[in-house]
Amino acid sequence: MSECERSIHTALASVDDPEIHRPITELGMVGGVRVGKRGRVSVRLLLTTSGCPLRERLRADVEAAVRGLPGIRHVDVEFATMTARQRAELGERVRAQFGGVRGVLNDRPAVYAVASGKGGVGKSTVTANLAVALARTGKRVGVLDADVWGHSIPLLFGVDRAPVALGGAMLPVEAHGVRLMSTGFFVSDDEPLIWRGPMLHKALQQFLDDVHWGELDVLLVDLPPGTGDIAISLLELVPDAQVVVVTTPQPAAQQVARSAGRMAADLGIAIAGVVENMSQFACACGRHTPLFGAGGGTALADGLGVSLLGRVPLDVELRESGDIGVPVVAGRPDAPSASALRDIAGSLPESRKSLIGVSLPLQAL
Numbered sequence: 001m002s003e004c005e006r007s008i009h010t011a012l013a014s015v016d017d018p019e020i021h022r023p024i025t026e027l028g029m030v031g032g033v034r035v036g037k038r039g040r041v042s043v044r045l046l047l048t049t050s051g052c053p054l055r056e057r058l059r060a061d062v063e064a065a066v067r068g069l070p071g072i073r074h075v076d077v078e079f080a081t082m083t084a085r086q087r088a089e090l091g092e093r094v095r096a097q098f099g100g101v102r103g104v105l106n107d108r109p110a111v112y113a114v115a116s117g118k119g120g121v122g123k124s125t126v127t128a129n130l131a132v133a134l135a136r137t138g139k140r141v142g143v144l145d146a147d148v149w150g151h152s153i154p155l156l157f158g159v160d161r162a163p164v165a166l167g168g169a170m171l172p173v174e175a176h177g178v179r180l181m182s183t184g185f186f187v188s189d190d191e192p193l194i195w196r197g198p199m200l201h202k203a204l205q206q207f208l209d210d211v212h213w214g215e216l217d218v219l220l221v222d223l224p225p226g227t228g229d230i231a232i233s234l235l236e237l238v239p240d241a242q243v244v245v246v247t248t249p250q251p252a253a254q255q256v257a258r259s260a261g262r263m264a265a266d267l268g269i270a271i272a273g274v275v276e277n278m279s280q281f282a283c284a285c286g287r288h289t290p291l292f293g294a295g296g297g298t299a300l301a302d303g304l305g306v307s308l309l310g311r312v313p314l315d316v317e318l319r320e321s322g323d324i325g326v327p328v329v330a331g332r333p334d335a336p337s338a339s340a341l342r343d344i345a346g347s348l349p350e351s352r353k354s355l356i357g358v359s360l361p362l363q364a365l
């Protein structure tokens with residue numbers, strides 16, 4: 001290998017695959033490097049699927065890494081698709097690298113399960129925005145959309161592609177700096193989900209076990225509304241999760257949300273706090289109107305003996321951002337709801353580190 005080729009390989013080692021978060025050189029994704037005349041270089045990248053949506057990001061990252069080298073004027077990036085064998089090898093590498101899929105959670109992320117007593121109170125919107133806000137502070141964040149009947153996380157993040165499967169493990173889809181996994185990636189909207197009890201439990205377990213989350217600091221779980229099977233399953237599978245209860249200011253909503261709190265208490269799970277969503281509406285005329293009443297969040301927090309983490313105002317920008325798949329914290333960071341959500345993300349209590357992925361020493365009694 002010439003000196004020039006060696007320095008190109010070193011530069012390529014600084015480029016990470018955006019979803020596996022490992023250098024493309026380590027993952028066998030560099031199919032070849034050709035050094036031509038007059039500072040022209042061509043790099044061939046091997047992708048897991050031909051329709052890889054991240055190819056433009058990879059192209060830009062490779063160009064940026066190689067173009068800075070002395071004597072290099074132009075970088076061509078070509079793409080090819082891995083053979084089945086190459087994909088299998090990549091899957092093996094991913095597994096070996098992290099000591100098995102479950103082992104990737106060994107660094108014990110903080111797990112926050114976002115719950116609500118009833119649907120439509122903005123639980124998924126809050127989850128998505130807390131995730132983006134945390135990612136923007138430099139944390140490595142994942143969102144598990146366990147809201148199997150109303151999976152809105154893919155829509156809220158503007159994602160309509162399925163996750164890539166490698167060597168028996170699925171890679172989360174990355175959007176707005178957050179790693180996502182959702183049942184919504186696997187079912188079409190007109191296909192009703194009739195999973196109950198044990199099936200839901202198994203699906204959830206798979207999402208925790210068979211998804212290559214990589215190293216995470218925080219995992220947010222969007223629970224289905226209510227206190228049904230899946231919430232209980234999750235809290236059993238991840239006993240160190242803390243629950244964030246989302247409610248509206250209405251006394252009625254607060255009553256239902258109280259049952260979520262009671263469930264957490266029954267299961268011995270800590271409640272991180274309460275988020276009051278759809279608090280008063282700030283009109284452009286300057287008037288603040290409590291459309292859904294007032295005081296629900298505080299009353300619930302007091303009832304549960306936890307803090308009110310914050311109030312998110314009713315905000316057209318928040319709703320519009322959700323509709324176009326760009327969470328408001330990312331797309332309109334100056335909106336009143338965005339700043340409230342950032343403050344709430346900053347006020348989440350420090351984690352009790354989750355034990356998922358850690359093998360516990362078993363002792364005979």
Ligand SMILES: Nc1ncnc2c1ncn2[C@@H]1O[C@H](COP(=O)(O)OP(=O)(O)OP(=O)(O)O)[C@@H](O)[C@H]1O
Pocket residue numbers: 116118119120121122123124125126147150151152224225277278279312313314315316318319320322323337
């Ligand atoms: N603070 C807010 N201001 C304006 N619109 C909001 C606000 N919070 C949520 N919404 C809108 O309310 C609707 C319901 O929100 P979302 O889907 O997050 O609720 P949910 O509690 O997760 O519902 P479900 O559990 O049924 O999925 C969405 O259209 C969302 O954009």
